[in-house]
Amino acid sequence: MAKDSYTEFANTGFGRRITKALGLPQPAKLRRYSPGDPVIEGPVVLVGQSEASDLIAGRLLDWDLDVRRHVGPKEKVAAVVAVFDSAHSPANLSESVLELGGLLKQLKPSARVITVFRNPDHTEDPAARAARKGIEGLTRSLAHEMRAGGTANGLILHENLDPAAPSVAGALRFLLSGRSAFVSGQFITVDSVNGTLPEDWSAPLRNQVAVVTGAARGIGAAIARTLHRDGAQVIAVDIPAAGEQLTQVANQVSGTALQVDITEQDAAERILAHAEQHYGRLDIVVHNAGITRDKLLANMDAGRWDSVIAVNIESQLRMNQVFLDSELFSRTESTVGPRIVSLASTSGIAGNRGQTNYAASKAGVIGMVSAASAQLAARHGTINAVAPGFIETEMTAKMPMATREVARRLNSLSQGGRPEDVAETIAYLVSPAAAGTSGLTMRVCGQNLVGA
Template structure:
């Protein structure tokens, strides 16, 4: 769906009028197109430790124009702030305020990415070892400094303009600044693939993962299943996975057969007409993938429905149907996947959640409960799939321009579009890009995460 307002104020007279009147001025976002540079402009790497030095050397090997010190008035494509050695809140001052002097030099659609340590490791892991004989094993000062990065990044993301975004990478114990999934997450955040991801964090939990030999085909040789693939976000996911090299099995209900066949043909994959609420849905998905393509590597749980009603007026049918499709079906399918010998080779599962399951939404108690359930399932399943060298994550879209949002009344739709830091709605492809990254081996060390693709909603979580 076209956002005519964004088109109007992006250039010329419309831009000048919007500026004079103080109206929102959303910028046309830099989205991924094959063959484009990872970053448009020099990359400033700020940080004094060995982790920053190692990262800068690696980025040079990517043929990026890397700076260790800012050049006044030089337009920057990105600032990477390496904060992996923080031990107390006072340590933030020098690197953060030094980087601040370069913020006015960011080009349009630039990226700011922080790399820091997980606060949970300082607060929880050490606390588990504390006892009467070893008081103070936990490190409150380190936890405070690390958690401070969270507030810093989310606040900075709301200050940036012209399509620029700020996101963060958190390193758990055992992960470093040049671990494969750290570099994979950095590659994602720097690229046009993360255009509608803003003010968010990904935690790299291990040194696992593998960068692709071909950055344009990170899913080459993989077989991926996408449920709810007949239209909208599901169709966009199928197209993006195919673009990235995967063979796609497109799944949807029989009633969507014609649209499903069209998508499957477009991506040169196969179609499976299936009601995912069937008890045997998981086994049928496995059998189809193995019989037609010889393997199964990736499952994307995208299928979902809404049956909105205020809770005071909610009936059993609306409640049960949403729970059945949006979460119960995923749980059953995952049980079959984890029990199957055909889902053992570094398998990946990515589920589509929703910001409604985080911040809530009026009239969507059933939907919010189901999407909150998806996030709980993902976190609990991470250690189970980890025994097979696999990962499971969720992507939580915000306002995305789809056929469904096109039916929202005009005034409500316009308000919803502007209530995020990027002041516009996302596209189905934005959700698909995040899913494709999390389904790749480059994200092998990232599991149990929920990544919001919402342009950083200004209201709610």
């Protein structure tokens, strides 16, 4: 992973003065999660008066947070949760929006702003839908205005969902915490009351068994380590050529290693057999394995196109069907069923020059998880995707320096993400506390400014 010397310089006293004087980006040191950390330190201000606001305040108080309705003009604020669930027209947003705006200059570094509102697609009232879509636009724009490592995200609730539902709490905790350091301008949709909150928030995946493909290095290795940290037993999967590195990762997480090419027809059966032999169950599947074979479409050949499609999407479609047909994974009697997360990409959302094959495969992942959510719901399970932006890995370290520097600064946080940022989001989505969210693609990109 290449060293980001500019960000280090910008966080020195002299560097801050120089970058500010020259009008250069000022990337902040982000607040990231470490075991034992509090959810957030400092006052959390609730904006908006409603039953939902009261229920959310009660949940935050349960976590021993400093919850306020008002703060003094010179007090520093750690987070603002603005609840707009009762908004019925754009005209009645003003009071809460201006109250929120008045707090922004008091935000601490790495502060959080979370908007909470009902799903725009769940009302046929033009004024109500306009208000809700307006909150989406407000949230995305506010994320561009955040400073000093702060983020702004939204929590979208089903029309009839009780705000006290476990998955609402799970989403709030994730967005408030250091786990969401590189997530900004994004929305988590909670559609059901499914989910359970852990007795121990430091180990939300205790007694769960997870398989991670492409686990030998980079983002895959970070996912394996993060799931293990959160209590899961991990099966690390990668191709035989990565066997030595795979074994090292498996040993680091006290897990087991399985060498298998996921494009093989029997890959899923081999994973299931390994899980049954070593653990007697399988709860979580993370499809991380992927390849790039970049070329302009005018110069694309069948080998480059077919290999990317085979690894990045066709293998997942085939494996998911086998997993869901297996009682080992798809236990219909379980209150929290199987969970699948696939790695998409911002290239699959906005496209990227020279990556028609890769973008097609990653857009395919997004389509797959959206369509498969009903299959998983029938089994009390979930399927979601995570779309990373520019993440500091061995691959990005090989980019030309100028290209890498530009890519780092093209987001609201003015820096690249880390593999653990992707892993934290995946760990949240596979947790029982996120069981009310399915079919979602969440970007982990620092609100990348290019494309969508």
